[in-house]
Amino acid sequence: MNVILRNIHKFYGPVHANRGISVTFREGTIHGILGENGAGKSTLMKILAGYTPRSDGQILINGAPVDYSSPGEALKYGIGMLYQDPLDFPALTAIESFTIGLPETPICLPSKHFVKLFEELTRRFHFSIRPEIPVEYLTVGERQQLEIMRLVAAGAQFIILDEPTTGISIRQKEILFDALRQLASSGRTIVLVSHKLEDVVNLCSEVYILRQGKCVGHVAAPFSKAELLEYMFGQIPPPVSRCILEKGATVLWMDRVSASWKKTTMIRCSFRVRQGEIVGVAGLEGSGQETFLRVAAGIATPHEGDLYLDREKVTGRKRSYFKNRGIYFVPNDRLAEGLFPDLSLMDHYAIAFGGSSWLIPWKTIEELARERMETFSIKGQVVSKAAGLSGGNQQRLLLSLLPANPRLLLLEDPTRGLDVESATWIWKYLQNLAQKGTAIVFSSRDLDEVFAVSHRITAFFEGRIALDAEVNTTTVDEVQKTIAGLFRE
Amino acid sequence: MDRVRTILTVVAISTLTTCGALLIVGTNPVDVFSAFFKGTFSSWRHFAHVINVWIPLVICSCGLLFTFSLGLWNIGVEGQIMLGAVGTAWVMRHLADMTNPTVTLGIAFLMACLLGAIWATLSGILKIKSNVHEIFSGLGLNFVAQALVLWLIFGPWKRPGVASMSGTRPFPAAVWFPVPEGWRFSPIALVAALLVMGITAWIFISTRWGLLIRAVGNNSRAAEVHGISINGNFLLAMAVAGFLAGMTGYYQAVFVYHRLIPAISSNYGYLSLLVVMLAQYRWTPVPFIALLFAMLHVGSIQLPLTLNLDSSLGGVIQGILVLTTLGVVHFRRNS
Structure with missing residues (x-):
């Protein structure tokens, strides 16, 4: 189906998140919505999804x-959205979660009809989930x-995906993209936000x-990356490179x-980090690096082994x-663990x-807040609540709360979830700290990032440190195999 | 602007609901409102009653502001008031003859606040050491406190001759808190309540502790990452709330009843919980809401006399107010 958004505006209090956006989505086409964090992509899609x-x-x-005024009503018009965090029911089985979200849910679950439908769909898209x-x-x-x-079973003709490739493996990404191409060729409209x-x-x-908040460009394939980047940022950000280490x-x-x-657990891990050193920690979700960072920060307590800071136990x-x-921790889930959502920036x-x-x-404090917000280019007011900031600004806020050394x-x-420009800026800042002697240990799902800095x-693999090497002595391939558990062969 | 709209909506809905309820009972709402007015504003005597309720409500509500800011549900505040009254009565029984009245009153005050704080800290310790939710420990301790009061009244402290629900023997008149001729309430207590209110506001505006407890209440996991002591603040906030609840109990014993009675708390603890909830856990509206509640409380006493209605109507209106507020605020937030 063809969908036209005409002159869409959205205000969140004083924030003008969408400023008169007009776009057209044509049937059978895969559209992209591109933009840095806080550009208004998610807002626009949430409006479209009800x-x-x-x-x-x-x-x-x-x-x-x-x-329409709810996702349910939007789905009646055929518009469905896949959120960054899928809206499903962790306590149920796959087939139950699948059935319960459909309009004509039967009273007793799961009926044969739905199991058949489920299996048909998995075959069609080459998915491998058991009901x-x-x-x-x-x-x-x-x-x-x-x-x-x-969404397909519920009759969605128009599917929106919000950053679907964050946190999934390369193989899963291929499967996902194949499925999306298939959906488009069967006449559905797909919108990918990324x-x-x-x-x-x-x-x-x-x-x-x-x-x-504005639509600044509309480009058709084949794309030139340089052109897209210029539309996104107005200028092309330079790539990050490693800084020189003085141990x-x-x-x-x-x-x-x-x-x-x-x-998550970590098992008998020994580790050492020096002043000025930047250590990248790789590992699949739940492999122990979460615990490792929190032990180093003093949030989780070891039940075996010892921890020394500057030789002091x-x-x-x-x-x-x-x-x-002088040990600081910047967690992954910014609003849940790093910031106070309802407190102001000044607080x-x-x-x-x-x-x-x-x-x-x-x-x-107010002077300091203004100065810090300026330095870290945080877009917001000193009195705005932390929850009202975009992801990139939340991360900048967290970093701006750290002391100078x-x-x-x-x-x-x-x-995580930041655009190229913000990410580059953050690494420049962190490398600057390292040059002044701060030791930095960071985990990342993005191996390219780990290798770059x-x-x-x-x-980590299954709670143990499976590899600990200078960056010149290892390869992306070796690290990939290690975190997937293939180092044993 | 939004806040004004919320308040107007709440007032409109709760007035309509109350009028509806009154019409169903077959009473003219206008009569009821005029009875409330007469009961509270018609004379200095009536208004003095209102102030006498307002003082303990404000003191107790200020304590609850601290625990609510931390995200703690200090249901045990009733028991803390009772313990304050028990502490007061103990000093009056045992020390009144030994020292001069001013010293006795001072010692009783400290004793009341101390016992209230200890009683509240018990809930806090149970929470951080044994992970018992403060609602359950608070409710349990309320029953224990009530049992303690009844046991004292019917046992060791019973009136000579016959024990009775009307309480212990009154304290010696020398240690009744002095009230100026014709005042009907103590200006010292009023000043004390205003002082408590002012200090509370100052703590929230200007001090680091006020900010830290809001931070812990908003996100305890982030508080841990930022190195803020969570358990320590729990205990401190509980102790402060208990201290002020104890002060409330002292007021009830020394100013209002001059003895220990079974219903010494007058349910002001529960009422204060409603005041603070209605204030949305912010200190600014507390004195005004406390005044409204005090007026409803005192005005409803008129109802049986003039309209042959039960005085619990005041409680019904308070309940309607709180429920409408919570309903409207949450509706606003979700839409």
């Missing part, structure tokens, strides 16, 4: 204006597959580029430490002790820089 109401503008389906497997055991990629099947140029160039036949003294030493955090100390020794600066005095020097900085997926690479 998740958020628009402030102004029109939606036309096959030429007729329509109005009786619990959803919580599925990977993110498989949960996406499940959601696509549900900030990853590769994905858009490989899959889409036309692309709309958003910048600062200093050992900052942190872990001696055969075992610990667990949530459901600190096993079992509180997080505040680690923090006072955050007061917590980080207020010192130990009883009274908060609000005047000084931390001893050791632990970062979890520091550039690290001096040393540590790879």
Whole structure:
């Protein structure tokens, strides 16, 4: 079906997220929506999917204006959306989760008809999910597959995918793209929202580029990457390269430490990091690197082994002790673990820089907040709530809360969900810290990133450090095999 | 602008609901509202009653602001008030004859606050050491406190001759808190309540502790990453809330009843929970909502006299207000 968005506006309080966007999506075509973080992509798609109401503008389906106010109603018009975090039911099995999301759900689950439908769809798209497997055991990629099947079975003619390639394997990405091509050739309209140029160039036949809430470009295949980048940023960001290492003294030493955090464990890991060194930690989700970083930060406590900071044994100390020794942690889930969603930016600066005095020097803090926000180009007001910032700005806020010279900085997926420009900026900043002697340990799902900036690479597999090597002595291929458990052969 | 709209919606819905309920019972709402007005504003005597309810409500609500900011449901506040009253009564029984009245009143005050704080800290310790939710420990401790009060009244502290629900023997008149001739409430207590309100506001605006407890309440996991002590703040906030609840109990014993009675808390603990919820956990609206609640409380006493209605109508209106507010606010947030 053909869908036209005409002059869409969206205000979130004072923030004008969409500023009169007009786009046309044609039947049987795969469209891309490209833009950096905070450009207004997600907002536009949420409006189209009925998740958020628009402030102004029109939606036309096959030429007729329509109005709907929930994802359920949008699906009745044939519009379905696959969210970054799939909306399924972890406690149910795949077939139950699939059936329950369909309009004509039967009272007793799962009936034969639905099992048949489920298996037909998996065959058609070459997916490999078994109906009786619990959803919580599925990977993110498989949960996406499940959601696509549900949308197709529910009669979606128009499918929106929001950053679908984040956190899935290369193989799963291929399967996903094949399925999307198949859907398009059967007459469905597909919209892919992404900030990853590769994905858009490989899959889409036309692309709309958003910048600062406006649609700034409309390009058809074949694409020139340089042209797309210029539309996105106005200028082409230079790639990041490794900085020179001057090794200093050992900052942190872990001696055969075992610990667990949530459901992940690390087993007898020994590790050492020096001043000025940047260590990249690779590993599939849940392999132990999550626990490793939190033990180093003093958030998780080892139940075996010891931890030394500058040769002083600190096993079992509180997080505040680690923090006072200059050890800082920037978690992956920014709103859940790093920031206080309902507190203002100024409150955050007061917590980080207020010192130990009883009274908060609000005047000084406000000046400092403005200065920090300027330096880190955080788009927002000092009184805005952290939850109102876009992902990139949240990450910049987290970094701007760090002191000028931390001893050791632990970062979890520091550039997750960020556009190229923000990611480059963040690495420039971190490398600058390393040059001044800060030791940096970061985990990342993106091996290219790990290889681009690290001096040393540590790879986790099933809770153990399976590889620990200088970057020149290993290869992407070797690390990939290690984190997948193939090093044993 | 949004806030004004929310308030207007709440007022409109709760007025309509109340009028509807009154019409069903067969009473003219206008009569009821005029009775409320007469009961609270018609004379200085009536208004003094309102202030006498407002003082303990404000003191107790301020304590709850701290625990609510941390995300703690301090249901145990009722028991903390009772313990405050018990502490007061103990000092009055045992020390009144030994020192001069001012010293006795001072010691009783400290004792009341201390016992309230200890009682609240018990809930806090159970939470951080044994992971018992503060709602359950609070409810449990409320029952224990109530049992303690009843046991004292009918056992060791019973009136000479016959124990009775009307409470212990009144404290010696010398240690009743002095009230100026014709005032009917103590200006010192009023000043104290305003002071508590002011200090609370100051803590939230200007101090690091006020900011830290809001931070822990908003996201305890981030608080841990930022090296903020979570358990320590739990205990401290509980202790402060208990301290102020104890002060409330002291007020009830020394100003209002001059003895220990079974219903010494007058349910002001639960009422304060409603006040703070209605204030959306912010300190600014607390004195005004407390005033409204005090007026409803005092005004409803008029109802049986003039209209032959049960005085629990005041409670019904308070309940309607809180439920409408929560309903409207959540509706706004979701849409």
